Amino acid sequence: MENGNRMSDTDHHAAATPQARAAALRARYGADPALDVAWNATVAGLLAHRTVRAFRPDPLPAGTLETLVAAAQSAASSSNLQTWSVVAVEDPAAKARLSEVARGQRHVAEAPLVLVWLADLSRLEALGRDRAKATDGLDYLEMLMVGVVDAALAAQNATVALESLGLGTVYIGALRNDPEAVAELLGLPPNVLAVFGLCVGHPDPARPAAVKPRLPQDVVLHRGRYEPAQAGRAVAAYDAAMRDFQAGQGMPQAGWSDAALDRVRGPGSLSGRDRLREILERRGFGLK
Numbered sequence: 001m002e003n004g005n006r007m008s009d010t011d012h013h014a015a016a017t018p019q020a021r022a023a024a025l026r027a028r029y030g031a032d033p034a035l036d037v038a039w040n041a042t043v044a045g046l047l048a049h050r051t052v053r054a055f056r057p058d059p060l061p062a063g064t065l066e067t068l069v070a071a072a073q074s075a076a077s078s079s080n081l082q083t084w085s086v087v088a089v090e091d092p093a094a095k096a097r098l099s100e101v102a103r104g105q106r107h108v109a110e111a112p113l114v115l116v117w118l119a120d121l122s123r124l125e126a127l128g129r130d131r132a133k134a135t136d137g138l139d140y141l142e143m144l145m146v147g148v149v150d151a152a153l154a155a156q157n158a159t160v161a162l163e164s165l166g167l168g169t170v171y172i173g174a175l176r177n178d179p180e181a182v183a184e185l186l187g188l189p190p191n192v193l194a195v196f197g198l199c200v201g202h203p204d205p206a207r208p209a210a211v212k213p214r215l216p217q218d219v220v221l222h223r224g225r226y227e228p229a230q231a232g233r234a235v236a237a238y239d240a241a242m243r244d245f246q247a248g249q250g251m252p253q254a255g256w257s258d259a260a261l262d263r264v265r266g267p268g269s270l271s272g273r274d275r276l277r278e279i280l281e282r283r284g285f286g287l288k
């Protein structure tokens with residue numbers, strides 16, 4: 001199961017056994033955690049998540065787009081404002097342009113479908129304009145956060161639905177390398193931000209993805225009160241688990257902490273996203 005692209009129905013059934021549950025937890029943590037975890041097909045499916053970056057070229061089954069949007073719209077939404085939208089991109093030239101924005105990530109051009117998830121404050125702005133009602137509340141950073149959170153929850157619901165159907169996805173935060181190029185390509189009005197893309201396709205069984213381990217629970221879970229990080233030993237163990245994962249994937253065995261620190265070393269490590277505030281202002285967002 002760990003090395004396959006998808007969990008088949010048989011895997012879900014098998015995951016009901018204590019051995020399969022232990023195997024799923026071992027894959028998720030790269031260790032044998034003593035965790036009291038309830039188990040069903042939904043939990044098993046969530047724990048089996050892996051990002052897929054290699055897709056078969058075949059088209060998606062009929063109804064996939066409608067299914068994922070229904071799942072996305074079923075996510076919670078702040079005050080039910082539904083401040084998100086999504087653009088479904090299938091045109092090869094448009095996908096190639098998005099791939100360029102994402103510094104040439106091949107899966108963006110290769111996936112049959114690329115979804116661009118939007119924080120969308122323009123709908124409420126237009127409604128206010130039509131009704132001659134004030135919408136000054138949209139000019140605050142809080143509302144951008146509402147839109148970003150709404151878009152993320154919607155996209156993740158879509159991802160969970162797609163994975164349950166045997167499809168694979170990869171988020172593309174790299175679309176924020178150049179939000180203005182994405183806005184121009186997709187005709188986005190002011191007050192709309194492409195938060196990230198999501199490539200969707202059939203996982204290529206010849207290039208399978210595996211479950212990537214996560215930090216131990218006691219690093220991320222604080223009970224009752226936040227405990228400042230004392231995670232030295234846990235991080236060292238996690239680096240070792242990540243090196244094992246990377247070896248299994250034929251990747252350089254870089255571990256986690258060095259790469260994570262490199263990703264945040266300074267503005268130069270943000271792939272152009274250090275300019276995001278000024279771009280948002282140009283795109284009409286008030287960030288009061």
Ligand SMILES: Cc1cc2nc3c(=O)[nH]c(=O)nc-3n(C[C@H](O)[C@H](O)[C@H](O)COP(=O)(O)O)c2cc1C
Pocket residue numbers: 049050051052053102105170171172173174175196210211212
């Ligand atoms: C918001 C967001 C943006 C991401 N952007 C990219 C991206 O641009 N390219 C990519 O290959 N993976 C991207 N990823 C995937 C992460 O690298 C991946 O989720 C992480 O390494 C954990 O691996 P897993 O999803 O297989 O567990 C992104 C994930 C998220 C949540």
